[in-house]
Amino acid sequence: MTQDELIDSYKPMVDFIADIYGKNCEVILHDLRNLESSIVAIRNNHITGRNISDTVTDFALEIVYNKDKYKDKKFITNYTGRTKDNSRILRASTYFIRDKKNDLIGMLCVNVDITALHDARSFIDELLMENLEQNIINNEKEKDEKDKKENFGLSIDELVNSIINDVLSNNPIEPSRMLIEEKKEIVNRLNKKGVFLLKGSINQVASKLEVSEQTIYRYLKELE
Structure with missing residues (x-):
């Protein structure tokens, strides 16, 4: 199987995953052989505003450059992403696509919009106010999540x-x-x-x- 055929073989997965999880789940297929216009398939792009031929993210760039660090990983799940205007919080996961030489040539990315859930949790936490210590812990966890964010929708x-x-x-x-x-x-x-x-x-x-x-x-x- 050529590299082109390998990338193309994942295109049906974009529709498959998007149809399972619905409109709050953006699914993207990246061809990392062309970083400046890496997106070759996308569903539910209203979430980040990206389109076919748009570029990779900051997180993807870091992975490509530090590929040896990720050579034994098949995927990364449940890290935090944010849209360009910071209006949406996403739970992101990435599957690494490798050729027969084990070179990283693509990524299948699933970004679930959890903004409403995050807002609901904040509202409930505010109402409950169980204790100050727990609130401090929650705030620290939220800060850590933001520090690990991936930025979507940038030119x-x-x-x-x-x-x-x-x-x-x-x-x-x-x-x-x-x-x-x-x-x-x-x-x-x-x-x-x-x-x-x-x-x-x-x-x-x-x-x-x-x-x-x-x-x-x-x-x-x-x-x-």
Whole structure:
């Protein structure tokens, strides 16, 4: 079976899963051989607003770059995702599609909209107010969930900018005041998130760090 045939063989699963779980379940098939337009099949796209030929997510990029970390995993289930405008909370799961060489070439993703359930739980918790300690525990668990979120519905430029801004937010120093080593570390962290797998990312990172594209290429070469 060729790689194209393997990817195509999962397309019926998109409809199958969507028909089982209904309109609150978005199902997407990604072809990771083309990250900039990876979506080849989708159902219930009203949830994230994505379409055929849209790009991968930040989480998918990280998996592709750190593929050795996931080489023994067949799937990841029940992590948290959020839509572009933060209006929806999703319970996300991803199945890894590998070819006969065990190379990761695709992903089958199932994103269940649990926004209404989340709001209902918050309302009930507020009414019950069993004890302060339990509320603190719940808030911490919710914070942990948000920290592990996947962002859906971003364009390529928005995706790259989102990852760059996220990395820069953890550094209190403005790019204009950063030392060379600090900028190299920013590039290293962005690299680990798979940013440079996307076309045009070099230019965006260079602009944010206030250096030339050649400088970014040099930093990446030094990280090899």
